[in-house]
Amino acid sequence: MTVSIALLGAGRIGRVHARAVTSVAGVRLAAIADANAEAAGEIAALYETLVSTIDDIAADDNIDAVIIATPTGTHADLIEKFARAGKAIFCEKPVDLDSARARQCLAVVEETGARLMLGFNRRFDPNFQALKQTIADGKIGNPEMLHIVSRDPAPPPISYLASSGGFFKDMTIHDFDMSRFLLGEEIETVQASGSALIDPEIGKIGDFDSASTILTTVSGRQCTISNSRRATFGYDQRIEVLGSKGAVSAENLRPASIELATAEGFLRPPIYDFFMTRYVDAFAAEIRSFAENLKSGAAMSPSGNDGLKALEIAEAADLSAREKRLVYVSEIRG
Amino acid sequence: MTVSIALLGAGRIGRVHARAVTSVAGVRLAAIADANAEAAGEIAALYETLVSTIDDIAADDNIDAVIIATPTGTHADLIEKFARAGKAIFCEKPVDLDSARARQCLAVVEETGARLMLGFNRRFDPNFQALKQTIADGKIGNPEMLHIVSRDPAPPPISYLASSGGFFKDMTIHDFDMSRFLLGEEIETVQASGSALIDPEIGKIGDFDSASTILTTVSGRQCTISNSRRATFGYDQRIEVLGSKGAVSAENLRPASIELATAEGFLRPPIYDFFMTRYVDAFAAEIRSFAENLKSGAAMSPSGNDGLKALEIAEAADLSAREKRLVYVSEIRG
Amino acid sequence: MTVSIALLGAGRIGRVHARAVTSVAGVRLAAIADANAEAAGEIAALYETLVSTIDDIAADDNIDAVIIATPTGTHADLIEKFARAGKAIFCEKPVDLDSARARQCLAVVEETGARLMLGFNRRFDPNFQALKQTIADGKIGNPEMLHIVSRDPAPPPISYLASSGGFFKDMTIHDFDMSRFLLGEEIETVQASGSALIDPEIGKIGDFDSASTILTTVSGRQCTISNSRRATFGYDQRIEVLGSKGAVSAENLRPASIELATAEGFLRPPIYDFFMTRYVDAFAAEIRSFAENLKSGAAMSPSGNDGLKALEIAEAADLSAREKRLVYVSEIRG
Amino acid sequence: MTVSIALLGAGRIGRVHARAVTSVAGVRLAAIADANAEAAGEIAALYETLVSTIDDIAADDNIDAVIIATPTGTHADLIEKFARAGKAIFCEKPVDLDSARARQCLAVVEETGARLMLGFNRRFDPNFQALKQTIADGKIGNPEMLHIVSRDPAPPPISYLASSGGFFKDMTIHDFDMSRFLLGEEIETVQASGSALIDPEIGKIGDFDSASTILTTVSGRQCTISNSRRATFGYDQRIEVLGSKGAVSAENLRPASIELATAEGFLRPPIYDFFMTRYVDAFAAEIRSFAENLKSGAAMSPSGNDGLKALEIAEAADLSAREKRLVYVSEIRG
Structure with a gap:
């Protein structure tokens, strides 16, 4: 068929x-x-x-x-x-x-x-899949603390940002989804701090370009997220999970695995600097998953509800950063 | 003399x-x-x-x-x-x-x-000194975001914890000092989340064993701190700083720099698992600094005031985690 | 067209x-x-x-x-x-x-x-290409010493080995080509040592399963090659070049860039264990190069002569290992 | 006492x-x-x-x-x-x-x-000790192939070289001892290639500044050694051992374990650039071992005979490089 x-x-x-x-x-x-x-x-x-x-x-x-x-x-x-x-x-x-x-x-x-599948492509990255599998295999015991680094090489144009929905909905939303994916538990509270450190124009339109977020789950697990619109060394995408028996981390990827040693020191090339090269395997894998589930009749994942949950956390984070207070995700769910 | x-x-x-x-x-x-x-x-x-x-x-x-x-x-x-x-x-x-x-x-x-010097030994660790120097040399431009990982191999006895002053004053206080040392700016607000995930007995005495903290400076720089009382792989002490021109990070240290490759994969030995081995150079260097300043008459650093500032941030963090709200450090100074 | x-x-x-x-x-x-x-x-x-x-x-x-x-x-x-x-x-x-x-x-x-192109696919590996480019850019100065590690995960069947032409023609030939490719100079002398350490059956058919080789160029540059038919941790393919201004090395590649930290230490997954996964990009790139040169009329490289040179070195190496003496490649050229 | x-x-x-x-x-x-x-x-x-x-x-x-x-x-x-x-x-x-x-x-x-102990300090380096222990624990199975990289940051003065005994006795002798220490077996044959690539003055006094050596043991195990008098990035001291069940390697050491990420890439500082900083622990440990054996009456190791064996291999290597032929160590033993 x-x-x-x-x-x-x-x-x-x-x-x-x-x-x-x-x-x-x-x-x-x-x-x-x-x-x-x-x-x-x-x-x-x-x-x-x-x-x-x-x-x-x-x-x-x-x-x-x-x-x-x-x-x-x-x-x-x-x-x-x-x-x-x-x-x-x-x-x-x-x-x-x-x-x-x-x-x-x-x-x-x-x-x-x-049947609806949402395009959170990072869930299909082979490295993050390997993280998920390592947790599922019990190798780190009970996952307790998560740290996500997610940074763009450089800010997009102001015109894009003006209609992006704001920093947390445009950028951190991937990390919010990832926190639920890896911790396997719903987020209860959000604490966020946002600043416009890179470009004052971004501040003028009421947006942030640098943000830190703490998510806490119902059972007290915590996730810290460090985001920036600028990383001169490339598209910085790292995750680490601490559990009761150990920790597992996923490192950045680079086009060539070489190292140059000179009197200056030991230099490895920059990492991938674009989401479409960094996540090329992930984009292919998510569509493959969609097509396979389509044929087999299996449930679609991530679902529309996964999309909604990440969005609610993003709205809570935005509120937290603006009102300088901890926000319960349930406030957003109304 | x-x-x-x-x-x-x-x-x-x-x-x-x-x-x-x-x-x-x-x-x-x-x-x-x-x-x-x-x-x-x-x-x-x-x-x-x-x-x-x-x-x-x-x-x-x-x-x-x-x-x-x-x-x-x-x-x-x-x-x-x-x-x-x-x-x-x-x-x-x-x-x-x-x-x-x-x-x-x-x-x-x-x-x-x-003349008073406070024993924040980590300021004298050669790796963190190298971080500080890299920032001072302008190699990462303006430092914007800091991430500190600080984890003990295993929780101390409950009897010790009961009189320790609580998680933030006993453990995170080193990281609070480090944030001021590396960012060179005062902390304005503190957002913290604390849980007792490792040992319910720790929760029973009203303390935490796992905590995440966001510090925000007056100018909007941010520092995330990830602390835990348990890291099965050793005494986890890492710092990274993102700046406008780049980033610099300090990695964990291990007694032997070997790697074993087998069908299981590539295994490096655990890192140092005790603060006295991990920071052996730092302890010696701080006393050397004290002695040299004593002889030369130079100002003592870190000062008593540095100790007070870190303590105020710790009290703010404790308040933030307990009352589930953002706390201004000025509330403590009150 | x-x-x-x-x-x-x-x-x-x-x-x-x-x-x-x-x-x-x-x-x-x-x-x-x-x-x-x-x-x-x-x-x-x-x-x-x-x-x-x-x-x-x-x-x-x-x-x-x-x-x-x-x-x-x-x-x-x-x-x-x-x-x-x-x-x-x-x-x-x-x-x-x-x-x-x-x-x-x-x-x-x-x-x-x-027009003839020989299939030395490794010349097209992105990492080795990056090595070559780094040398061409003068970043390590004059290349002086080369070290190539090339090891299979496990020996092929005896039946394959019996008609393979022997260890040096079947396995090391890739490294001989790589030495000429990276050093850009002809090999003058060959010193080789071969043993059957892994499987006595390999020794019985007069072949080796473990070999070390030194190649010396006309100007005195040296290349050491370490080969084995068995590396339990995967398909071990590394190169490093020392030059007058520095060194450059290409590391192994692995399917997932994660690290698991436990009380045992820090474990990264095994590397690729098959030449077709390890060199998947190289195989595609060599055929692309053939097709592009076909269309453009550009010279084919590596050429038939490159194939012959590598073969002569292989014969010299075999002679060196068997007769326990240094062999001039010119002896083979007859 | x-x-x-x-x-x-x-x-x-x-x-x-x-x-x-x-x-x-x-x-x-x-x-x-x-x-x-x-x-x-x-x-x-x-x-x-x-x-x-x-x-x-x-x-x-x-x-x-x-x-x-x-x-x-x-x-x-x-x-x-x-x-x-x-x-x-x-x-x-x-x-x-x-x-x-x-x-x-x-x-x-x-x-x-x-009672005589010879000062082969590198045997007491904590990293090489860890290598030795890993082999002794059976973790790599039967050790089969050894690769030693040993390079000075820069050549010593010609006046020193003139009375040094030549490259192999002055420099590689440490690696010859290390090969016996790690393989636990006597060397049977030596194949060496030496050149003066760095400084023609070194060639004029009849010495080498760059050399590659293959040692083969009685049972066919092989050791490759890559030496140079110049490594712009520091004192390059690495060892790796391949065995039947896996491999173990010891990496270079650096004064600070930091990494700087910029648009140029990821830069770690140079390694130690002097044998007295690189081997500071080894020098202390060898004297401690001498003193302890002195007190306890235990046998001294490395012994005078270990010194003689390394010297014989060095003389064989020198002969091999000069006469362009494989040399049996037994030729030296006379």
């Missing part, structure tokens, strides 16, 4: 997903839609598929599933439309920048019984 | 200081006092010095300085006594477990003009 | 090359031939190409080039046949196990003006 | 031994002799001992042992003199630059029954 998937969005991430989809056996990229016809045409030509429209895709009985890689503001509407059209859905995170709207959208998903 | 130093306290740390003092040229270990005469006698025999008493040492005009390595509860009284006796003073941290009492004691130090 | 390439040999390496060929833009896998029709059919089905025969491929004017991935004993005959047929040729190393036969074959290549 | 040791030689190494001797409990530095009275006087003042003469020391019944740290050319005569005087002897390596003279001297040691 071959499943047919349509791609919505022919931007940077859309291209990554197109390549991933077409490399999975038993999966067909059936159509692609984008407001930018030229971009859609390029991908269609590359992968020998058709340019179509959102409505036609929704109406096409031969299409089993869609990958939503359109701008964030369209996610909730598209999820609802395709849930009602009976398609399985892979959607880039987040469902929406507003947790109330996301909750509404997920209610539609539940009503329709649609 | 030879300076004469007397040692108060013949316990574990007293022995370390005795060895350090006797290895500095131009310094003489003139006397040792301890309620435990046998312990005092052993050190006296080993280093060919005399057993004496606190009062005799205070009255002895030939003694220039004292090293206070007695139980914490006696520090403030002894500092005051020897300040009034005109001696220079090296005192193990803290001045007192109560910041109000410490403030009172330091007022006496100021009145008498006594 | 699209170039058409035919694949000879549908074994393990043939499959790797088929995948590589079909992922290069502007290149078409036009046909596949193998004595084993089933194996050929599988690859043909997977990549939507045709099963053909050696003779038909040689006669087909629409085919521009061939990839020879057949058993070693057939290489020289096939190179001659396709050189005469006017095809460009990529051939797995070696040209032949006998340097005299290889020399004869390369004479045909020269006469016919055929 | 306190043992009394006299020190012969007040140079750089003499000072190191003086400090080591005076830090061992139950050992007394009884006297010091040196042709340079001023140098002897300085050490005597520092450690509160007496300046004496070689003859007086030999005649002094209260002196149990001597440490010979005089120029190499005097070693054999002094060993004989003090052996006949009934003293235990610690002598810096080598016994003599000529193996025949060394053999003669050791015959006197045997006749007199004198």
